[in-house]
Structure formats: C-alpha cells, structure tokens
Amino acid sequence: MEKSLIIIKPSGVQRGLVGDVIKRFQRKGLQINGMKMMQLDEDILRRHYAHLTDRPFFPSILQSMMASPVIVMVVSGKDAISVVRQMTGPTNGRNAAPGTIRGDFSMSGQENIVHASDSAESASAEIDRFFRPDEIFEYKPATLQYLYADDEITD
Numbered sequence: 001m002e003k004s005l006i007i008i009k010p011s012g013v014q015r016g017l018v019g020d021v022i023k024r025f026q027r028k029g030l031q032i033n034g035m036k037m038m039q040l041d042e043d044i045l046r047r048h049y050a051h052l053t054d055r056p057f058f059p060s061i062l063q064s065m066m067a068s069p070v071i072v073m074v075v076s077g078k079d080a081i082s083v084v085r086q087m088t089g090p091t092n093g094r095n096a097a098p099g100t101i102r103g104d105f106s107m108s109g110q111e112n113i114v115h116a117s118d119s120a121e122s123a124s125a126e127i128d129r130f131f132r133p134d135e136i137f138e139y140k141p142a143t144l145q146y147l148y149a150d151d152e153i154t155d
Contacts, residue, residue: 002080003033004117005126008071010064011111018071021101021114024087025075029147034074034127034136040065047129057110064110072130078152081123084116 008021026032045065052058077083089096093106093113106112117123127136144153 001031001076001078002120002123003074003076003127004080004084004123005115005130006073006075006084006117007115007130008073009111009113009115010067010070011106011108012113013068013070015105015113017105017113020105022071022073024101025073025084028077028083028087029143030075030077030080030083031139031141032073033076033138034131035071036131036135037069037071038130039069042066044129048126060110074127074131074136078148081117081120085118088114088116 006025008018012018012021022032022035042062045062046053049058049061052061075084087101089100089102091102091112092109093102093111094108096103096106098104101114102112117126141147
C-alpha cells in the first residue's frame with residue numbers, strides 16, 4: 001500500500017481541529033502507520049520547504065510553522081497520496097470545495113490546516129525526514145476486507 005506524510009499544521013493544532021482531521025482520514029479507510037507531536041525548527045523546515053527558501057514569503061512560512069507544535073502522521077492505503085490530496089483540497093482554503101479539509105476549515109493559503117505529500121518521491125523523502133524507521137508500524141487492519149476488494153489488496 002502507498003504511504004503519505006500528513007502534517008497537521010499549527011493552524012489546525014491551535015484551532016483544536018486535530019481530532020476532526022484525523023477522524024476524516026480514518027473514516028475514509030486510511031491506515032495510520034505512525035503519528036507524533038513535535039515542535040518544528042528552522043533546520044527541518046528549510047529542508048522540508050527547500051524549494052521555497054528563496055521566495056519572499058518564506059519567513060512567514062517559518063513563523064507560521066513554528067508557532068506551535070504540529071502533528072505528523074504517516075498514513076497508508078491504495079493510492080493514498082492522491083486520496084489524501086483530494087481530501088485536503090487546494091492549498092488556498094478560500095478556493096477549496098466544501099467537504100475537503102481546507103474547504104471546511106480554512107480561509108487562508110498559508111494557515112491551511114494540513115500539509116500532504118504530493119508524489120511518491122516526496123512522500124518517501126518527507127517520511128524519512130520526520131520519522132525514524134522504528135516509528136513506522138506495519139500491521140494488517142482488522143477492517144481490511146471491508147475496505148478493499150480482494151484484487152485491490154494484493155498490489
């Protein structure tokens with residue numbers, strides 16, 4: 001099964017939305033393989049947002065992402081990356097459809113509740129950045145047979 005990294009940002013933590021966000025991913029059928037609370041620092045954020053460090057808005061990203069602890073999670077499931085991206089909605093919460101996490105909980109492009117991996121390559125690098133191997137758990141959910149058809153489970 002494919003894995004994705006999700007970060008519940010300070011905007012989600014501070015607004016008390018952690019449980020609501022996690023519940024949506026679980027209700028969809030995604031499996032949580034790792035989860036922890038952590039305080040991000042400039043070093044990890046510079047690595048995580050390396051593609052944005054030259055942009056004029058990068059200092060505001062640093063300030064926003066270090067405002068409080070975050071929740072980082074690894075979730076897995078069939079096509080997990082695209083499923084999570086669809087569930088989160090577009091980056092700017094004002095443009096996100098109702099029913100998506102950002103569409104329901106965000107009015108901002110920056111204070112947009114969650115980060116989600118955008119590709120398999122990103123997911124792998126991001127998971128390695130935020131989790132040690134012994135913090136990721138592989139197990140067979142008891143509900144697996146009710147989430148997927150038999151031919152979907154094998155790949």
